[in-house]
Amino acid sequence: MDTKKKIIRKVSVAPMMDCTDRHDRFFLRLMSKNVMLYSEMVATKSAIHGDRKKILSYSPEEKPLALQVGGSDKNELAEVAKIAEDMGYDEININLGCPSKKVQKNKFGACLMKEPELVAECINSMVNACKIPVTAKTRIGFDNTEEFDYLNSFILKMRDAGTKTFILHARKAMLSGLSPKQNLNIPKLNYDMVYNIKKENPNLEIIINGGITKVSEINNHLKFCDGVMIGRSIYQNPYFLIEIEKEIFQTLNNPSREQVAEKLLEYLDKEVKLGTKVNHIMRHTVGLYHGQIGSKDWKRYLSDNMMARDSDFQKAKHIMKIVQNNEKANQAST
Numbered sequence: 001m002d003t004k005k006k007i008i009r010k011v012s013v014a015p016m017m018d019c020t021d022r023h024d025r026f027f028l029r030l031m032s033k034n035v036m037l038y039s040e041m042v043a044t045k046s047a048i049h050g051d052r053k054k055i056l057s058y059s060p061e062e063k064p065l066a067l068q069v070g071g072s073d074k075n076e077l078a079e080v081a082k083i084a085e086d087m088g089y090d091e092i093n094i095n096l097g098c099p100s101k102k103v104q105k106n107k108f109g110a111c112l113m114k115e116p117e118l119v120a121e122c123i124n125s126m127v128n129a130c131k132i133p134v135t136a137k138t139r140i141g142f143d144n145t146e147e148f149d150y151l152n153s154f155i156l157k158m159r160d161a162g163t164k165t166f167i168l169h170a171r172k173a174m175l176s177g178l179s180p181k182q183n184l185n186i187p188k189l190n191y192d193m194v195y196n197i198k199k200e201n202p203n204l205e206i207i208i209n210g211g212i213t214k215v216s217e218i219n220n221h222l223k224f225c226d227g228v229m230i231g232r233s234i235y236q237n238p239y240f241l242i243e244i245e246k247e248i249f250q251t252l253n254n255p256s257r258e259q260v261a262e263k264l265l266e267y268l269d270k271e272v273k274l275g276t277k278v279n280h281i282m283r284h285t286v287g288l289y290h291g292q293i294g295s296k297d298w299k300r301y302l303s304d305n306m307m308a309r310d311s312d313f314q315k316a317k318h319i320m321k322i323v324q325n326n327e328k329a330n331q332a333s334t
């Protein structure tokens with residue numbers, strides 16, 4: 001019997017280091033109740049030995065929420081899976097797609113695609129340690145290996161170890177010669193590879209990731225895959241989530257940018273009292289006015305006022321007033 005809880009992963013926001021921290025996730029949740037959210041990658045050792053409250057805590061509003069972990073020690077991974085479950089995370093996801101040098105040195109991320117047996121052992125020990133779903137996020141290949149048979153057999157090994165959900169970033173990782181940023185752009189997207197994996201394994205949940213920027217693209221991918229995961233285009237333009245809510249989830253009565261800002265202000269108020277710095281929250285809002293009149297002023301205002309270490313709450317309130325005026329100006333001009 002399958003004891004794992006069912007999660008809807010039609011659209012998810014990708015895990016992104018230095019971006020999808022708890023404040024960003026709270027902000028994103030103000031715009032979407034239906035997307036699945038992922039944490040930034042947390043190394044097993046940090047989760048086990050670090051300041052757990054600081055690294056792993058979250059607001060209940062962020063749920064459903066997955067913890068993404070990086071590691072290759074099966075005992076540590078099992079321990080983190082249990083910690084994730086105990087802390088109320090809805091899913092634990094293993095990172096098999098990050099190609100950075102530092103990550104490779106610690107033997108996690110994309111370099112583990114070369115070691116399917118080890119990955120299967122790790123997944124198995126995580127599956128046995130917790131009742132929440134254990135999922136994997138991987139690339140479609142690495143270096144000179146971009147073959148359906150290799151990827152499919154890697155996925156089948158992980159399936160046999162207990163994973164049913166795979167997030168496939170539809171480009172290979174180059175383990176040397178490219179920076180992490182280049183590795184997100186230079187290897188060509190190969191969506192067909194992902195579609196073919198789903199076709200071959202209809203019982204597995206296959207989520208496609210990489211370069212998705214429009215609702216029409218989401219709809220097209222959903223014809224071939226179970227879900228889409230979107231990273232940069234949501235971080236850069238968070239209000240894209242409202243379009244996703246409207247068009248993909250048929251949600252009515254979505255909040256305006258002004259309403260989102262107001263709710264964030266309430267959160268900011270609480271967080272500042274707990275010692276959070278204003279800029280730690282506000283930096284995620286740089287793209288709130290993406291494509292709108294006044295978006296440049298908004299960005300300039302944020303960078304002039306919010307990134308300073310002494311940013312205070314009054315400044316945030318002042319900025320919010322500017323946002324609200326911008327919103328009114330936008331509405332008047334349309």
Ligand SMILES: Cc1cc2nc3c(=O)[nH]c(=O)nc-3n(C[C@H](O)[C@H](O)[C@H](O)COP(=O)(O)O)c2cc1C
Binds near residue numbers: 014230231
């Ligand atoms: C700033 C940044 C940080 C990232 N950090 C992570 C991470 O911690 N874990 C991970 O699996 N992928 C990470 N990624 C990759 C994204 O999750 C995603 O796979 C990639 O950006 C492709 O999706 P997109 O084209 O929709 O952005 C990161 C990407 C960016 C741009």
